[in-house]
Structure formats: C-alpha cells, structure tokens
Amino acid sequence: MGHQAGQMLLPLGLLFAALSLGSCIPLQRAPGRSKLLLDVDTPNLDTMAADGVKAKYMSPAFITLTSPCHFTLLTGRYLENHGVIHNMWFDTKTGVKLPYYTTQGISSWWDNGSLPIWITAQRQGLKTGSIHFPGTKAKYQKEEVYKKLVEPALFNYSNETNWRQSIDTVMEWFTADNLDFITLYFGEPDSSGHKFGPESTQRKNMIAQVDRTVGYLRQRIRESGLESKLNLIITSDHGMETVLKTDEIHLRTVSNFTFKDIDFELLDYGPNGLLVPKEGKLEHVYSVLKSAHPKLHVYKKEEFPKRFHYANHSRITPLLLYSDPGYVIHGRYKVQFNKGEHGFDNEAMNMKTIFRAVGPAFKKGLEVEPFESVNVYALLCELLSITPEPHDGSLEVTKPMLREPTDGHGLG
Numbered sequence: 001m002g003h004q005a006g007q008m009l010l011p012l013g014l015l016f017a018a019l020s021l022g023s024c025i026p027l028q029r030a031p032g033r034s035k036l037l038l039d040v041d042t043p044n045l046d047t048m049a050a051d052g053v054k055a056k057y058m059s060p061a062f063i064t065l066t067s068p069c070h071f072t073l074l075t076g077r078y079l080e081n082h083g084v085i086h087n088m089w090f091d092t093k094t095g096v097k098l099p100y101y102t103t104q105g106i107s108s109w110w111d112n113g114s115l116p117i118w119i120t121a122q123r124q125g126l127k128t129g130s131i132h133f134p135g136t137k138a139k140y141q142k143e144e145v146y147k148k149l150v151e152p153a154l155f156n157y158s159n160e161t162n163w164r165q166s167i168d169t170v171m172e173w174f175t176a177d178n179l180d181f182i183t184l185y186f187g188e189p190d191s192s193g194h195k196f197g198p199e200s201t202q203r204k205n206m207i208a209q210v211d212r213t214v215g216y217l218r219q220r221i222r223e224s225g226l227e228s229k230l231n232l233i234i235t236s237d238h239g240m241e242t243v244l245k246t247d248e249i250h251l252r253t254v255s256n257f258t259f260k261d262i263d264f265e266l267l268d269y270g271p272n273g274l275l276v277p278k279e280g281k282l283e284h285v286y287s288v289l290k291s292a293h294p295k296l297h298v299y300k301k302e303e304f305p306k307r308f309h310y311a312n313h314s315r316i317t318p319l320l321l322y323s324d325p326g327y328v329i330h331g332r333y334k335v336q337f338n339k340g341e342h343g344f345d346n347e348a349m350n351m352k353t354i355f356r357a358v359g360p361a362f363k364k365g366l367e368v369e370p371f372e373s374v375n376v377y378a379l380l381c382e383l384l385s386i387t388p389e390p391h392d393g394s395l396e397v398t399k400p401m402l403r404e405p406t407d408g409h410g411l412g
C-alpha cells in the first residue's frame with residue numbers, strides 16, 4: 001500500500017506459496033484481478049490452468065489489505081478472528097501508528113491468538129520456509145518459520161532478477177534442506193497498480209512479468225526433479241480498483257465535523273477508516289459523518305455489517321468507515337495520490353483475485369466456481385497431512401479440486 005504519504009512500500013501482489021508434502025507440493029499465489037489477466041497474454045498461467053485447477057476467481061477477506069488478507073490465507077480465519085485487522089500497528093491510547101514494514105516486525109500484532117500454518121506444520125514435524133511473505137518476520141508463541149528471508153526496509157519489489165533468485169532459493173530449500181512447505185511473496189502487480197492504476201500499461205507489463213516468473217518457477221520445478229512431488233498454488237490477497245479523483249470524500253470539509261471531537265484516527269489509508277471519538281462525542285460524530293457523502297459508509301462497531309466478519313475484535317474502534325469502490329477517504333489533509341487502490345468491499349468484482357493450483361494432488365484442466373480465501377488454509381493442511389487449528393473455512397469447498405483419494409497424502 002503506498003499510502004501514508006509514501007512512507008510505506010507497496011507489498012502485495014503475488015504471493016506464492018510452495019508446499020511439498022509426502023509427495024511435496026508448492027503452493028503459490030499471484031495477485032491481480034482475473035479480469036485484467038484476461039487483457040494480458042499470460043501463456044504460462046494458461047498452461048498452468050490446463051495442467052491443473054483454476055478458480056473462476058477467489059474472494060478475499062475484508063478489509064482487502066495486504067497483511068490482513070495474507071494472514072487469512074495462513075490461518076483460515078476472518079480478520080475479526082485472527083486480529084491482524086490492518087496493515088498498520090496502532091495504539092489508540094498514545095496515537096502511535098506504524099507503517100507496513102515496521103509492523104512486520106511487531107510479533108504482538110501478528111501473534112494475537114491464531115497460529116499461521118508454518119508454526120502448526122512445524123509442531124507436527126514438518127519444515128517450513130518463507131520469502132518476503134507478510135507475517136514471516138514475527139514470532140508466534142515464541143516460535144518462528146525455520147528458513148526465512150525478510151526484505152530490507154527499502155526494497156524494490158519489482159526486480160525480476162531478484163524474483164528468479166528467490167525461486168532458486170526456494171528450489172534449494174526444497175532439495176538441499178528438505179523443506180516441506182514454502183511461502184513466497186512478490187509485491188507486484190500491487191505496486192504498479194497503486195502507482196499507475198489497474199488499467200495502466202505498467203501494470204499490464206507487470207502481469208506479463210508475473211507470467212514469465214510462473215514459467216520460470218515451473219521450469220525450475222521440473223529441473224529440480226520435483227514435478228511429480230510438488231504442489232504449487234498461485235493466488236493473491238486482493239484485486240485493484242481505479243481511484244476516482246472527482247467528488248472526493250474529505251472529512252475535514254464535512255459540515256459540523258471537527259477533528260477536535262476525535263481522540264484517535266486511522267485515515268488516509270484507501271477506503272477504510274477507524275475513529276475513536278472523545279468521550280460523549282460518539283453520537284454527534286456518528287450522525288454528522290453518516291450523512292456526509294453518498295459513497296461513505298459509517299458504522300458503530302456493533303452495527304457493522306456481519307457479512308464482513310471484520311468488526312468483532314477488541315482492536316476495532318467504536319466507529320468504522322468504508323467507502324464505495326473508487327472512493328478513498330481523506331482525513332485532515334489530502335495525502336493520498338495513488339491511481340489504484342484496494343481495501344474495498346470484498347463483494348466488489350475488482351477486489352476478487354486469482355487462484356491456480358497444479359501438482360500431483362490436483363486434477364488436470366478443471367475450472368471451479370468462486371470461493372472465499374478462508375478456505376485455502378484447510379486445503380494446505382490437507383496437502384501437508386497436518387491437523388488444522390480451529391478456522392473459519394472448510395475443506396469441502398476445495399476438495400473437488402483434488403484427485404482421489406485425498407487421504408493418502410503423506411501416508412503413502
């Protein structure tokens with residue numbers, strides 16, 4: 001997310017997780033919108049779909065931000081149940097807010113009651129690794145991913161040479177170090193989507209780069225002798241929407257609203273906002289903001305629509321804001337200049353993302369109906385033959401993708 005006046009780098013994009021299992025399985029995730037993918041020639045992704053399984057699309061969790069949505073993939077839980085409710089760590093008492101990269105290093109933000117699959121797999125005897133994947137840097141109940149690469153604070157997420165080096169590292173970890181499961185993340189086409197917009201040439205070029213990278217990855221899997229053992233999933237955390245620059249939502253200009261009534265605010269981060277009104281001011285702030293703009297939605301925490309599975313967590317503030325696709329929420333000043341954004345309603349088609357899987361566990365040439373990203377976790381646990389932690393998804397949703405019998409994995 002490149003918001004917050006440019007203090008954060010854009011992550012996001014493609015994340016791919018490789019996982020191996022009794023037979024081995026990599027799993028990978030690419031971001032991007034499937035609609036956009038159709039506008040770009042993607043021969044390698046097409047071949048992967050023909051060799052494996054493709055979903056019409058996948059629905060991310062809400063809010064559609066990088067760290068929260070990746071943690072849903074890793075835990076199978078909605079945001080209100082895993083607690084990683086924003087890309088930014090914050091403290092409503094002191095007003096301190098930390099950007100994306102810094103938040104990666106704050107274990108207490110991530111380790112809020114849900115264990116990511118890496119730790120669960122390691123507790124059940126497997127070896128896991130992760131490269132640049134959100135949540136990699138944190139410790140969970142004092143445990144961490146066995147092999148990890150964490151990007152430096154100033155990192156170029158677009159460098160194709162670097163992507164190929166990461167893939168070579170993944171292959172080495174699978175072969176020389178005998179890892180069972182690896183997650184790998186690429187921050188594109190998110191980065192170019194923010195900067196230039198989802199319909200831009202730059203983003204289309206980045207999708208072509210993602211496609212070449214998928215080709216390289218599958219080639220390296222073959223060369224490493226892992227093709228019959230490794231399952232690969234490519235998916236991502238969310239899509240991208242063009243930001244509208246007219247009829248903008250700007251809270252400072254709302255009549256009868258004043259920041260003097262606010263104790264804590266997390267605004268200027270795309271279409272999402274969190275507010276703590278001063279004592280006795282909640283009703284007033286709520287009523288003036290509620291009718292401020294037709295594209296702005298304002299809720300008291302208890303009344304936030306349940307379908308988002310977002311607000312029922314102690315980290316959520318008394319008032320929540322979100323805006324309709326295309327509209328971002330400006331606070332005191334206008335500091336958001338991205339051409340593309342996400343964070344929107346996960347029912348919006350432009351927030352949907354892709355899901356592709358290939359490998360010995362998956363059927364060939366199958367297209368499946370759309371499903372929610374909370375269900376990916378159960379699939380991963382099945383592929384790894386591990387017992388899942390409590391989660392919000394179901395294996396039943398993805399089971400039709402698997403070759404039968406599915407109970408033989410890892411057990412011979």
Ligand SMILES: *[C@@H]1O[C@H](CO)[C@@H](O)[C@H](O)[C@H]1NC(C)=O
Nearest residue numbers: 083108111112113114314315
């Ligand atoms: C989650 O974090 C909040 C503070 O942000 C804390 O009050 C709560 O106890 C944590 N829950 C767990 C299970 O770690």
Ligand SMILES: *[C@@H]1O[C@H](CO)[C@@H](O)[C@H](O)[C@H]1NC(C)=O
Nearest residue numbers: 155156157158159160161162
């Ligand atoms: C990132 O690296 C690519 C080359 O791989 C280069 O074209 C691009 O300009 C770099 N971006 C930045 C911001 O340095």
Ligand SMILES: *[C@@H]1O[C@H](CO)[C@@H](O)[C@H](O)[C@H]1NC(C)=O
Nearest residue numbers: 156158159160161162163165
């Ligand atoms: C791209 O990455 C490679 C390998 O990490 C590095 O040698 C090169 O300098 C990078 N290029 C840019 C433009 O950052």
Ligand SMILES: *[C@@H]1O[C@H](CO)[C@@H](O)[C@H](O)[C@H]1NC(C)=O
Nearest residue numbers: 254255256257287288291292
């Ligand atoms: C603002 O407050 C004044 C005085 O309470 C009231 O008359 C007016 O209708 C309010 N305007 C809006 C837009 O709420």
Ligand SMILES: *[C@@H]1O[C@H](CO)[C@@H](O)[C@H](O)[C@H]1NC(C)=O
Nearest residue numbers: 080081306309311312313314
């Ligand atoms: C809210 O979360 C608590 C646990 O933190 C749970 O007991 C309760 O059932 C949840 N309420 C709803 C409406 O989901």
Ligand SMILES: [Zn+2]
Nearest residue numbers: 001002012190
């Ligand atoms: Zn982003």
